[in-house]
Amino acid sequence: MTKLTIIVPAYNEAKTIAEILDKVIETPISYSITKEIIVVNDGSKDDSTVIIDEYVKKNRERALAQKTEIVVHHKTVNEGKGAAIHTGIQMATGDYIIIQDGDLELDPREINLLLQPIIEGFADVVYGSRFIGGRPHRVMNFWHSGGNKMLTFVSNLFTNLNLTDMETCYKLFKAETMKSLVLKEKRFGFEPEITARASQIPGIRIYEVGISYYGRTRSDGKKIGWKDAVRTIWCILKYNVFVK
Numbered sequence: 001m002t003k004l005t006i007i008v009p010a011y012n013e014a015k016t017i018a019e020i021l022d023k024v025i026e027t028p029i030s031y032s033i034t035k036e037i038i039v040v041n042d043g044s045k046d047d048s049t050v051i052i053d054e055y056v057k058k059n060r061e062r063a064l065a066q067k068t069e070i071v072v073h074h075k076t077v078n079e080g081k082g083a084a085i086h087t088g089i090q091m092a093t094g095d096y097i098i099i100q101d102g103d104l105e106l107d108p109r110e111i112n113l114l115l116q117p118i119i120e121g122f123a124d125v126v127y128g129s130r131f132i133g134g135r136p137h138r139v140m141n142f143w144h145s146g147g148n149k150m151l152t153f154v155s156n157l158f159t160n161l162n163l164t165d166m167e168t169c170y171k172l173f174k175a176e177t178m179k180s181l182v183l184k185e186k187r188f189g190f191e192p193e194i195t196a197r198a199s200q201i202p203g204i205r206i207y208e209v210g211i212s213y214y215g216r217t218r219s220d221g222k223k224i225g226w227k228d229a230v231r232t233i234w235c236i237l238k239y240n241v242f243v244k
Helices: 017-026 048-065 081-091 108-119 142-159 175-180 190-199 226-242
Strands: 003-010 034-042 068-075 096-099 125-129 171-174 206-210
Touching: 003 017, 003 081, 003 108, 017 034, 017 048, 017 068, 017 108, 034 048, 034 081, 048 068, 068 081, 081 096, 081 190, 096 108, 096 175, 108 125, 108 171, 108 206, 142 190, 142 226, 171 175, 171 190, 190 226
Parallel strands: 003 034, 003 096, 034 068, 125 206
Antiparallel strands: 096 171, 125 171
């Protein structure tokens, strides 16, 4: 049976990790597809480790009833979101792979929107854009949303794509495609790197669908900052110009 791997990188997400796992488990996936959830705990310093282990112990049978398998990997050292995703990719056994952050910014029920173009044979990769479509979007501050759009614009200049949201967490790949990519970025540089790598595959079909966005602020626990934006620009140049 066809399987979807959902990688959940988590660092200090004690407040939300159980709730997001509930949402992923309860999300019905269309097209008779089973789910594999791989939680990669990236050396969390809060109670995430205990909460994740207790959650899996209590909910494994419920998950199986929903055709969902849960796998957990605890890193002893915090290496970054990209490194956690690398681990998840290596562990993935599904036919398709998507990333789901351990917060509550994105709605797992919308994973089916990303699956549709792939299942119907149109796409190899599908991005979930927070900036198109008529679904709910939290109104964020100007510089945050403007920065995202600027980084996407710069990425598009070099990849020759017309994405509206390169930085989105929701990137759904055929597993064979994602596993074929040589990925090096361990932190938030993962997003521009994987976009650059994917764009360089001859004949790759990349689609975009609109998704909801229930964004967090820094006071809510959002971790990305201006230094990550600078690193993103460097990664765009690095993986599109200097490293092929």
